Amino acid sequence: MNTTVTKEEVLANMQNVVCRTVMEFGKPTTYVTVQMKNGFTLRESTTCVDPKNYSEETGKRICLQRIEEKVWFLLGYALQEKLAFPPKSSTNQTEKVNKKMVSIPLHEYDRLVERSRVLKEIEKEIEQKEIEDAFCSFLSSIFGGKFECR
DSSP states (O other): OOOOOOHHHHHHHEEEEEEEEEEETTEEEEEEEEEETTSOEEEEEEOOSSGGGOOHHHHHHHHHHHHHHHHHHHHHHHHHHHHHSOOOOOOHHHHHHHHHOOOOOHHHHHHHHHHHHHHHHHHHHHHHHHHHHHHHHHHHHHTTTOOOOO
């Protein structure tokens, strides 16, 4: 089994790159986003102290170097995980557990977690609106319908 991460693997994982430079607070800021082959994205940014000294190409190069270092780290972690926990042979117990489990890619799991977080926020907003509506109805009944809610 391979026990090293190579430069070729790092570059092969960096599939899509988006670079853009915008003015923020009177200074150019370059953003570089890289999508890895599994869909995971990494982003870095650069700016400057003095806009006269800013080079967009240098900014892009610095961002890409930082992202490349992160990809090395992530691939190293994934390789260590494989080496530390090699796949075990299938047993009856494992088969029973697997029948009750569904395997999904990590990016799908992350998306489901985010969706769940958003739904909880929506539920809180709905609950808050219901409380406000009930309070408004209560005030309206006290003031004989002369109370207007916002």
